[in-house]
Each structure stands twice: as C-alpha cells, then as structure tokens.
Amino acid sequence: MKKLIDSEVRWGVLGVGNVCEVKSAPAMNLIPNSKLVAVMRRDEAKVKDYAQRHGVSKWYTSAQDLIQDPEVNAIYIATPPNAHLELTKLAAEAGKPVYVEKPMARNHAECLQMIQVCEEAQVPLYVAYYRRALxxxxxxxxxxxxxxxxxxxxxxxxxxxxxxxxxxxxxxxxxxxxxxxxxxxxxxxxxxxxxxxxxxxxxxxxxxxxxxxxxxxxxxxxxxxxxxxxxxxxxxxxxxxxxxxxxxxxxxxxxxxxxxxxxxxxxxxxxxxxxxxxxxxxxxxxxxxPKHIQQPLIQSIVQDLLGEGTCPSTGISGARTNWVMEELTKKMV
CATH class of the missing domain: 3.30.360.10 (Dihydrodipicolinate Reductase; domain 2)
Incomplete structure (x- = not known):
C-alpha cells in the first residue's frame, strides 16, 4: 500500500453545515493520526461559531484560503453537490486528497471531471458513502x-x-x-x-x-x-x-x-x-x-492515506451511482 501522508492526516473542511455537527467532522479528532485543524463557511458568524463550539483552531470564509493553508493536508468537501466539482479542482490543484459528500456531484459528467482532475494531480478521491463501512x-x-x-x-x-x-x-x-x-x-x-x-x-x-x-x-x-x-x-x-x-x-x-x-x-x-x-x-x-456515523469510513480513509489500509468508497465507485440514478430518471412522465 502506498503511503500518501507521512504521519498525521490534518483535515480542512469546506462547508461546515448540519452534516458536520455530529455525523462527520467531529470523528476526525477521535481517529488515531487524524486531526481537524481548519473549517470554512462563507458566513463568518456561523463558521466562527462552529470553530469555537468544536474546538477548531482555524476558520476561514474563503475555500481557497483554507485549501492553501500549509497545515491542512486533506480536504473534506461538505457543501451541496453543485460546488463539488469546483472545490475538488481547487483541492486537487493544491495536491491535497479529497473526501467529498454524497451524492458525488449533480450528474455523471461532473463525476468524471472530478475523477480526471484528481488522477492528473495524483491525489485520491473518496466519497461519503459511509454505509459501506458500517x-x-x-x-x-x-x-x-x-x-x-x-x-x-x-x-x-x-x-x-x-x-x-x-x-x-x-x-x-x-x-x-x-x-x-x-x-x-x-x-x-x-x-x-x-x-x-x-x-x-x-x-x-x-x-x-x-x-x-x-x-x-x-x-x-x-x-x-x-x-x-x-x-x-x-x-x-x-x-x-x-x-x-x-x-x-x-x-x-x-x-x-x-x-x-x-x-x-x-x-x-x-x-x-x-x-x-x-x-x-x-x-x-x-x-x-456509531455516534458519528461517518467515523468508520473516515478511519478507512486515514488508514488508506497512511498506507495502512484501503477505503471502500472512491470516486470511481461514487461515479457509478450517479450514472445509475441518471439512467433511472431519464424518462420523465
């Protein structure tokens, strides 16, 4: 297994809304060799409140500023799907692994673009289909x-x-x-x-x-x-x-x-x-x-990045789900 991060996964989260209150982000501090170091939301009052309540030392209102933070070495995109492609591009261009909420994107074409930019940047892409690890x-x-x-x-x-x-x-x-x-x-x-x-x-x-x-x-x-x-x-x-x-x-x-x-x-x-x-x-x-429902999957991501295991939910598998949903909804009546 290839080791992509040396010793500790230091997370930066884009879009700290409801999903980050209990389901996902708090687990990042409970997993060995994992730490939540920075959060971002466009609303300054809300992101500052989140950071204070969850003991996060850094907060931003700009996605680009968080992605460029040298302390952050992995990005969790917790925004609605319309922003997933753009933010994945920014994270990949910065050379940082991407964990993105589900559904992976609005459509299969966007999923394929996300896979491509991550492959070109040689960074892994994971999707929050956490039931695979429950x-x-x-x-x-x-x-x-x-x-x-x-x-x-x-x-x-x-x-x-x-x-x-x-x-x-x-x-x-x-x-x-x-x-x-x-x-x-x-x-x-x-x-x-x-x-x-x-x-x-x-x-x-x-x-x-x-x-x-x-x-x-x-x-x-x-x-x-x-x-x-x-x-x-x-x-x-x-x-x-x-x-x-x-x-x-x-x-x-x-x-x-x-x-x-x-x-x-x-x-x-x-x-x-x-x-x-x-x-x-x-x-x-x-x-x-688990109290934090995404914890087992996030743990598998951390282990994957440290060369100690494999994550079962990737951009490749996540894109397949988008393709199936499009096929099932093509015929509107």
Whole structure:
C-alpha cells in the first residue's frame, strides 16, 4: 500500500453545515493520526461559531484560503453537490486528497471531471458513502460472499416517505429538492445511499432503466421513481421510490433473494437485518451504530492515506451511482 501522508492526516473542511455537527467532522479528532485543524463557511458568524463550539483552531470564509493553508493536508468537501466539482479542482490543484459528500456531484459528467482532475494531480478521491463501512452492512456483505443465502437471484428496493411539512407549506428553502443544486430531489439524496450500497454488495450495475415524475407538486424535482437494473454478475433488481406518500405507506426496506434464503434490512434505520431460510426461524442481527456515523469510513480513509489500509468508497465507485440514478430518471412522465 502506498503511503500518501507521512504521519498525521490534518483535515480542512469546506462547508461546515448540519452534516458536520455530529455525523462527520467531529470523528476526525477521535481517529488515531487524524486531526481537524481548519473549517470554512462563507458566513463568518456561523463558521466562527462552529470553530469555537468544536474546538477548531482555524476558520476561514474563503475555500481557497483554507485549501492553501500549509497545515491542512486533506480536504473534506461538505457543501451541496453543485460546488463539488469546483472545490475538488481547487483541492486537487493544491495536491491535497479529497473526501467529498454524497451524492458525488449533480450528474455523471461532473463525476468524471472530478475523477480526471484528481488522477492528473495524483491525489485520491473518496466519497461519503459511509454505509459501506458500517458494521451491519459489512456483515451482510460477508454473509452474501460466503453464500449464506445461496446464489443471489433478485434485489428489491422499497422507499416511501411522506412529504416533508416545510416543503408542503413552502415556508423554507431546501436545496435537496433543487435540481440545479442537488442534481435531483430526495431520490438523489437518499436512493444514492441504497444504490451505492448494492454496488458495494454486488459490484457494478451495467444496465438501468426507469420512469420518474412529480405527483406531489411541492417542488420542482422528481418525487416518484420506479426502475429496474442489472448487475454485471447477472443479478436483477427493481426499485420504487416515492416521496409523496401517506404515513400508512411509509417504508424503507431492501430485500435480497437468493436460491437458499433471503436478507431484509432498512437502509436508514438501526443497525439491524434479518436472514431467513425456508422452514427455519429467521435470524436477527443487530449492531450499534456509531455516534458519528461517518467515523468508520473516515478511519478507512486515514488508514488508506497512511498506507495502512484501503477505503471502500472512491470516486470511481461514487461515479457509478450517479450514472445509475441518471439512467433511472431519464424518462420523465
């Protein structure tokens, strides 16, 4: 394994919003040989407040100033997707490894540009699909690889949510449902995790097709997507995502069917899943989720940069998820 950083990964974070309060950035100070040294946000009052509350010694209102800080040797881009490409270019040009939030970008073309600039600068590019490193999903992959449910036949994603109240009332702007910023709506925000997780389990999806529409009318982006997809291993999959359903219909479940059994789990729930075989009692597995949900993945990045391990979520894999989402939403009806 190639060592890219000598002894300590010193993080600079661009865009310290909600995701940096608990999910990600605080973990950087809990991982051996890792330290959060600088944060950036355009709003001076907010970035200064974040730095003071989290004990960060340096804060900036300019992304370029943080990237050029000689103490910072790795960049975490925690902004909305519309800024990912530009900020990745700046970080790569400065020769600093990049960890970028998901979805990787607004579209597949931007993802490819991000990969290219990082390859040209010879810096690694990681994407915050942190479910690849959570213990219960790692356990599912181990069971699947060991043939616990036999040969995999089909995969089915069911995702249904009610309209978020502030969106219904249109009282508050939400960038997650603005395609110009996010690339799409909640499908891009949430389904990206599910599709990436299946990529982690089974490898690349080579074919995908679907239909997308907006039935709720609360915002511009799609709120209903149905589709099917094929993995390079020949496994077939389907998905239904609806973000304007009733409370009675709410659901978050992925079902993996094999020749000898089945695995069921929620993507966004507790660290639990169920394994079933014919004529046997189901087996329930449970793992505690970490307080800082991205900590296991960030730890794998630190180990990768120090030449001590490998990170399972890269720009290459992250771009594949964007490609699948585009294929599933090409046909708007």
């Amino acid at each position: 213990p219960h999903f790692v356990k599912i992959k181990e069971l699947l690889d060991a043939g616990a449910i036999g040969e995999i036949r089909t995969v089915h994603i069911h995702m249904r949510q009610v309209l978020v109240p502030d969106i219904i009332a249109k009282m508050e702007y939400n960038w997650r449902v603005d395609p110009e910023i996010a690339g799409g709506g909640y499908f891009y925000d949430l389904a990206s995790h599910q599709l990436d997780l299946l990529d982690f389990f089974f490898g690349k999806i080579t074919q995908a097709s679907g239909f997308a529409t907006n039935q709720g009318g609360a915002y511009q982006a799609e709120d209903l997507v149905v589709g099917s997809f094929v993995f390079e291993r020949g496994i077939l999959g389907t998905g239904t995502w609806c973000f304007s359903t009733s409370q009675l219909a709410e659901k978050d479940e992925i079902i993996i069917d094999g020749s000898k059994g089945q695995i069921r789990f929620a993507t966004f729930g507790k660290g639990e899943f169920t394994l079933s075989h014919d004529f046997e009692e189901p087996l329930h597995f449970s793992n505690d989720l």
